[in-house]
Amino acid sequence: MxxxxxxxxxxxxxxxxxxxxxxxxxxxxxxxxxxxxxxxxxxxxxxxxxxxxxxxxxxxxxxxxxxxxxxxxxxxxxxxxxxxxDEADMFEDFFAEMFGGGGGGFGRGPPPGGAGAGGRPRQKRKTQTPPSEVELPVTLEELYTGCAKHLSVERTRTCGTCSGSGAKPGRQAKACVKCNGQGQTFAMKQMGPYIQRVPMRCNGCEGRGLKVRDQDVCKKCKGARTIKEKKRVDFHLERGLHFGEKIVISGEGDESPDSSAPGDLHIVVRPLPHPTFTLLPPNRPDRPADLSTTLSLTLSESLLGFSRLILIHLDGRGLRVTQPAPGQRGWRVLKSGDEVVVPGEGMWRKGNQGDLLVKIEVAMPDEQWAMGLAEKGSVDVLRGLLPPRRPDLERMAVGEGKETDEVELAEKQERPEEEEQWYHGTGRPYDEDAEGQPGCQQQ
Ligand SMILES: [Zn+2]
Ligand SMILES: [Zn+2]
CATH class of the missing domain: 1.10.287.110 (DnaJ domain)
Incomplete structure (x- = not known):
């Protein structure tokens, strides 16, 4: 019974x-x-x-x-x-497919009935698993010299216990009930006056057409068909690789039982910020990148020249600069904001080297130094040496009938954040099409 x-x-x-x-x-x-x-x-x-x-x-x-x-x-x-x-299920699937759901989509997969009647699992063409990407943060020192590196990566391998079937030994995946082994189901979609059958990937079997029943699931991979595995990957970081450039390690990416070969591992180079040097993107991918740095000079150095070790480069070398004194050949005043170049001291790229751009910053002497002068009674001496003070603005610049007020230069106060929000927080950009112009119209 x-x-x-x-x-x-x-x-x-x-x-x-x-x-x-x-x-x-x-x-x-x-x-x-x-x-x-x-x-x-x-x-x-x-x-x-x-x-x-x-x-x-x-x-x-x-x-x-x-x-x-x-x-x-x-x-x-x-x-x-x-x-x-189930109809509700079906439409949920359909919308997932339409709006950012994984895989499948219109027109993909075999045409309805193409895989033959009667629950025969859909045959997929075997290809290499898509590559997996891992980011590699590198210091500029490493990038400048090139070096041996290693990474511990987690990738998927086909489960050895079930050989990628997802089923216990002696058991097998069966044709998926939900999609009759077709790997896809159909949703009815209203297209104007017509109702159309739209194919979409089966969510019961993830489009495989095969499904392992709960009691037959492989104990090792829990039916996932693959397992996660940690692997140490050794490789050489070539000097001067650009930001985002990939080091391709063949076959060390993910493996899938649906593919003929494991995917490649793409190691994406991401240079880390450096306290002294900034890496500048080159204008062509085959060109070496330039580096930039800031050089702080004293007022004396800026005006009168200097000769000193200014920088330790990324490979540990010192860089010395001799800047001539006034009257000597090649002399110039280096002002704050000036940009100069050290040719051939930028990042490497194969046999070539970019330039090192140097931004000048002149450190003004501070109050302590000026007080020292005052104590020695040398203020007038210095005033006599420095360029003269500026005269008043021209009297004509003051508006007709306007007065000149005495004001002070006070310490700037930080504005509280709420006030900034009050002013900028309307969220409405300036509307160019709006009538009128900002400011008062002059007659
Ligand atoms: Zn398994
Ligand atoms: Zn299915």
Whole structure:
């Protein structure tokens, strides 16, 4: 005595039917009710799902025994069981596909019916797994000299216990019930006056067409078919690689049982900020990058020249500069904001080297220094030496009939943040099309 006859009824056979009787009944009904026959009127997706599900359970001796003993529960009906062609689910899938869902999409995958009737799993063409990317932060010192590096990467490998089937030894993945092994389901979409069948990737089997039933799942990978694995990858960082440039390590990326070869590992170079040097993007990818730095000079050095070690370069070398004194050949005053170049001291690229751009910053002497002068009574001496003070602005610059007020230069106060928000927080940019011009109109 069986617990439930629903699945036998679905195939129109008796509970004591032989395997070959079940198979025969399934084939006949599946062909008759296949959704692709919809045009001719005999197709029926819901009915087909029932037939498919009944076949899946009754064709597996273990599952059939469970079903006979415990009914639908024992056979692991699970989601997408009989009548699992759930409309709400279907539309959810559809919208996921339309608006940023993974994989699939319109027109991908085989055309309806292309994979043949009757729950044959969709065959995918095997290709290399797409590459995986990992970022490599590098110091400018490392980038300048080039060096041996290593990374510990986590990548997926095909599960060795189940050889990528996702099933326990001796068990197999079965045609997915939800999509009849097609890997895709169909949503009905209103297109103007018509209702169209739109294919989308099956979310029951992630488009594989095959699914391992819960009780058959591989213990090692939990049915994921792959496992995560840590691996130390050694490689050489070539000097002068640009920001975002990739070091390609063949076959060290992720592996997928659906692919013929493991993917490559792309190591993306990301230079770290440096306290002294800034890496400047080159104008052509084959050119070496320039470096830039700031050189702080005293007022005396700025005006009168100097000779000193100014910088320790990224490879540890010292750079000395001799700037001539007034009257000597090549002398010039270096002002704050001036930019000068040290040719050939930038970043490497193969055999070439970019330039080192140097921005000058003149440190003004401070109050302590000026007080020292005052104490020695030398203020007037210095005033006599320095360029003269500026006279008043021309009197004519003051508006007709306007006075000149005495004001002070006070310490600047930080404005509280709320006040800034009050002024900038309207969120409305200036509207160029608006009538009128800012400011008062002059007659
Ligand atoms: Zn496994
Ligand atoms: Zn499926």
């Amino acid at each position: 069986v617990a439930d006859t629903k699945l036998y009824d679905a195939l129109g056979v008796s509970p004591d039917a032989s395997d070959s009787e079940i198979k025969k009944a399934y084939r006949k009904l599946a062909l008759q009710h296949h959704p692709d026959k919809q045009a001719s009127g005999s197709g029926d997706a819901t009915r087909f799902q029932e037939i498919q599900h009944a076949w899946e359970v009754l064709s597996d001796p273990n599952a059939r025994a469970d079903y006979d003993a415990f009914g639908e529960k024992g056979a692991g009906g699970g989601p997408g069981g009989p009548g699992g062609f």
